[in-house]
Amino acid sequence: MGYAMVMGEALIDLLEADLDGGQSYRQAIGGAPLNVAVGVARLGGDARYAGTLSKDVLGERMAAFLRDSGVDSSGVRRVEVPTTLAVTTFEGAEPTFTFYGEPPSYALLTPADLDRGAVAGAAVLYTGSICLLREPFVDAARAAWAVDGPLRVFDPNVRPTLLPDTAAVDALRVLVEGFFATADLVKLSLADVAVLYGSPDPESAAAHILGLGARAVVVTLGAAGAHVATPAGSATLPAPVVDAVDATGAGDSVMAALISRLLAGGRPAGLDAWSEAVRFALSVAGLVCERQGGATAMPTPADLAARWG
Secondary structure, rough: EEEEEEEEEEEEEEEEEEEOOOEEEEEEEEEHHHHHHHHHHHHOOEEEEEEEEEOOOOHHHHHHHHHOOEEEEEEEEEEEOOOEEEEEEEEEEEEEEEEEEOOOHHOOOOHHHHOOOHHHOOEEEEEOOHHHHHHOHHHHHHHHHOOOOOEEEOOOOOOOHHHOOOOHHHHHHHHHHHHHOOOEEEEEEEHHHOOOOOOOOOOHHHHHHHHHOOOOEEEEHHOEEEEEEEOOOEEEEEEOOOOOOOOOHHHHHHHHHHHHHHHHHHOOOHHHHHHHHHHHHHHHHHHHHHOOOOOHHHOOOHHHHHHHH
């Protein structure tokens, strides 16, 4: 089956909640790449995580959580800066993130820290998200992406609060399209599409990304499901009906589910096979949305069987 090498940020989400008529914040371990690594492991895949964790008490909690979740953390480097916090507020079930901590504890991995042999031996390499906005991590990600061997999967995971003006958006578009061009799979949200390309049009964005060289594109549409596009054609697939309480980590669970399918069967051949993988991923995301979000919401196969049959 092989393993997935997951590169990116790990941080602490402070999730807004009501408490006795006032506002409080619930601490949760998160960061999109960490969520993906945990999601792959929960689904039965071999996940290895590469990134930086603080040496503070929150970093210790994240390191222990990775171990307890079955994620190999031999690619982790510990750093002497406080753990980055993501304060998370909600409109309905949809989260908005504001980040605190400079320098960011999650973005200090260097190319010299990278185990290129472990990258080359992976079946799947994942990177993406906000860590790519910072050096030295972006250099480490580019070095890993240049290694031959694994299937390459990418998620831009755009956070508008980190993009102060149109110049920053333009720079991010150039950056992520460099990864899109050689990706076997690009997964992005409708909100990502709107920021990167100016309008929430998943069909045209997916076609554009395929034109850059990507082998497959999945655009998640929230409660409306997902659009999947391949050189052989495209389809829009509905999401299961759920009672959503928190969409934090839902997109990451889609990526984790797709990676688990890549580990089990390699790259799907054709639109029908990709559509089947996306339907599975939407069932995983639906269950995540029914739970309080973050990495702890990622389900196991037993959870899926209990919920969906």
